[in-house]
Amino acid sequence: MTTTPSTAVAPPHASVWRRGRRRTTPSHQPPRSELPPATRRAQRRLGVLLVTPLVAIVAVFLLFPLVNAAYFMFVDFNGIDPNPPWVGLGNLTELAQDPKVWTALRHNIVWIIVGTMAPLIIGLWLALLVWGARSGGSAYRLIFFLPYVLPQVAIGIVWSWIYAPSRGWLNRALEAVGLGSWTKGWLGDPDTALYAVLATAIWATFGFVFVIFLAALQNVDMDQVDAARLDGANAVQRVRYVIVPQIMPVFLTVATITLIGGFAVFDIVFVMTGGGPAGASEVLGTYAYSSAFQLNRISYGTTLALIVTVVAIPFAISLNRLQRRLSLEGMGA
Numbered sequence: 001m002t003t004t005p006s007t008a009v010a011p012p013h014a015s016v017w018r019r020g021r022r023r024t025t026p027s028h029q030p031p032r033s034e035l036p037p038a039t040r041r042a043q044r045r046l047g048v049l050l051v052t053p054l055v056a057i058v059a060v061f062l063l064f065p066l067v068n069a070a071y072f073m074f075v076d077f078n079g080i081d082p083n084p085p086w087v088g089l090g091n092l093t094e095l096a097q098d099p100k101v102w103t104a105l106r107h108n109i110v111w112i113i114v115g116t117m118a119p120l121i122i123g124l125w126l127a128l129l130v131w132g133a134r135s136g137g138s139a140y141r142l143i144f145f146l147p148y149v150l151p152q153v154a155i156g157i158v159w160s161w162i163y164a165p166s167r168g169w170l171n172r173a174l175e176a177v178g179l180g181s182w183t184k185g186w187l188g189d190p191d192t193a194l195y196a197v198l199a200t201a202i203w204a205t206f207g208f209v210f211v212i213f214l215a216a217l218q219n220v221d222m223d224q225v226d227a228a229r230l231d232g233a234n235a236v237q238r239v240r241y242v243i244v245p246q247i248m249p250v251f252l253t254v255a256t257i258t259l260i261g262g263f264a265v266f267d268i269v270f271v272m273t274g275g276g277p278a279g280a281s282e283v284l285g286t287y288a289y290s291s292a293f294q295l296n297r298i299s300y301g302t303t304l305a306l307i308v309t310v311v312a313i314p315f316a317i318s319l320n321r322l323q324r325r326l327s328l329e330g331m332g333a
Helices: 012-021 037-072 090-097 099-131 137-149 152-162 169-176 193-217 222-230 235-246 248-264 267-272 284-294 298-332
Strands: none
Touching (some): 037 298, 099 137, 099 193, 099 235, 099 284, 137 193, 152 169, 152 267, 193 248, 193 267, 222 235, 235 248, 248 298, 284 298
8 A cells, every 4th residue: 555645734824924025036037136137237227217217306406405505594685685604603603592483492392292192092093992892983084184174274264263252152151161261362362362373273283184094094903903902902092002103113103203393393383373472373384484585684594494494304214114124023923
């Protein structure tokens, strides 16, 4: 009697694991090192040809303006004189001694902290609620995401009407519920102007965060969530220790976008208050604009704008590196 030798059959997940982690060269294409020199040169020329348009666009619209702005930092250009006088570090020295700059910077810090944390918290909370809903997901996405696609100018104008002292909807609503003592000119009061504009920006932003988080939640491993529930973890613990770690790369990406927006905020503040009253809502962006285009101090305004860029870049790079590291760790898990 002849017996056929038994063959070990790997479990299905083993082949998937190997396919997911082993890099193989397709059988129809030899490794790059085995290609003829002429073919390698042709590939390099093709790569250079394909990347040239992008390099040209970056050079024209990013590098050249950046170098030009760096030049204006060291001169005193008023927008008219073709040969502005050289002042060296004079603009930076004045900037360090300008109290309005530090006031605007404090407002930016408030904007960065509150304007980053509030959309993340609200967006995650709404995404978790809709994630557990059986129907209506598309309607919720549309309703919450709509403010994000509206022009910032339109949002600023409409919310200025809402905050209006006499005929604004907010004050009318407060009077209707018996809180007439709370009514005020929200955008004209130095104590509330910044936070009123910030609330508008949060309203316009959390819909974007909500949609991104809701998409990320679709990839959460429900087996881990169910296991945590069986172990007695409450809803807050499941979110903190099971759900958020699984969507952390997406969380950091969204945090980076909103954080950079806090550094670069300009349009909604400019439309609603212009930085007023008396600088109560002034941020670095509006102060740079007023210095450059209202006071004709182009060099000083350019210096302010570059400082904002220099301060924002390290935060963006750090969060981006952390996001990439977490993504790689997740792929290797």
